[in-house]
Amino acid sequence: MAPEYIVQGKDGTSDKPADFSGWAVRRGIATGEPITRHRLLEPGTAGFLAGALSPGMRATSISVNAETGAAGFILPGDRVDVMLTQQISQTRGDEGVNRDKIISETIISNVRALAIGQDFNDIDEQTRVGKTVTLELTPKQAESLAVAKRMGRISLSLRSFLRNAEIEKKSTFTSDEEVSFFLRGRDSAPVQVLAAKHNLTARILLRDTDFTWRQLGDDESGKGKISKELTSIAALRGSYLKVGIEGDKAIFRDDIVRPGEQGFIIAALLPGMRAISMAVNQVTSVSGFAAPGDRVDLLLTHKMNDTSD
Known part of the structure; x- marks a missing residue:
């Protein structure tokens, strides 16, 4: 066998077959054909990955x-x-x-x-x-x-x-x-939606005594209704009711305008009235218990000099 057909290391000594385990074959080799170094790709060298891929793979x-x-x-x-x-x-x-x-x-x-x-x-x-x-x-x-x-x-x-x-x-x-x-228990629980507690007239601000939660019927669609699972009482308190609703009937999302939503102030104002804002803190706003729809009095506290005899 010619020397160029013998796989040799850099020091001129022949390598063992086990030394080439994991190397990729660059081109096909026929049975009995000598395996030369230029037919192989050493791991880590340029082109090895392409040679290691199975045909058609990426x-x-x-x-x-x-x-x-x-x-x-x-x-x-x-x-x-x-x-x-x-x-x-x-x-x-x-x-x-x-x-x-x-x-x-x-x-x-x-x-x-x-x-x-x-x-x-x-x-x-x-x-x-x-x-x-x-x-x-x-x-x-x-x-x-x-x-x-x-x-x-x-x-x-x-x-x-x-x-x-x-x-x-x-x-x-x-x-x-x-x-x-x-989560399994929550999703299997009956869905509860917002409903009028009694007959409600249009153009009022909702109070806690105006609404309740009721179970959605088996054949009743919940589309557009307000779910208890995703809504808090605080987020509904003071909402402006756009339409009249009979007692026990569902209140739809489009039936109300919540405080803070665009158009709430204009909708909530009575005819001819104006809206004016004032700065408050925890003390002057009754510790935050005042909510949209509540009736309040304005108190003026001022200091004056008494010049009378």
């Missing part, structure tokens, strides 16, 4: 830390799942009640980790926490991962070498209600 990197990267136990060559955790705003059925929910789902399964940071070494089994993990993905998976990065938080889960078909049945997602007993 390499995509994600940022990780100890928590999202399985505490550094993921090594080059391991198989992982990619999980997306995001916060979304969801409307509960027909009630029109919105609340933020946290959803986690596995978006890509059983893909190969190519590198941890700049390290391609899959022989040294020491744990390492890198700032990035490079994954081998199909073009479609690479696109999905790019979108997921903008949607929420990306995490990796390390897969076992042994398969378990029963455990690995495809799941949909996991939401915060499945994790929290409190």
Whole structure:
């Protein structure tokens, strides 16, 4: 065999086959053909990653830390799942009640980790926490991962070498209600909406004695109504009622103008009246107990010099 066909080290000595474990093959090698150094790509050298990719696959990197990267136990060559955790705003059925929910789902399964940071070494089994993990993905998976990065938080889960078909049945997602007993109980509780406690005339400012909460009927839509879950009594006190409402009937969001909302002062003013503001503090405003709609007296306290005999 000619010397140029023998893989040699820099010192002229021949290398052992084990020394080339983990190297990538630059071009195809026929059975029995001598393997020369120019046919191989050493890990860490330019072009190695492209040579290490399976045909048609893509390499995509994600940022990780100890928590999202399985505490550094993921090594080059391991198989992982990619999980997306995001916060979304969801409307509960027909009630029109919105609340933020946290959803986690596995978006890509059983893909190969190519590198941890700049390290391609899959022989040294020491744990390492890198700032990035490079994954081998199909073009479609690479696109999905790019979108997921903008949607929420990306995490990796390390897969076992042994398969378990029963455990690995495809799941949909996991939401915060499945994790929290409190959230499950809250979302299963009957929805309560704002209603008139007695007949109310239009153009009044609501007081605590004017409204109450009642349970939404099974066949009753909650769209546009005010939910107790998302509204406090303090936020409703003093609201301007635009229309008359019969007792026990629901008060819709569009039926009122809350204090502080645009148009409240103009709507609340009686015909021909004017609105004037004055500075107050905790003492001069009855410790904050005065609310919109209350009737008050103005007291003037002043000092004068008595010049009478």
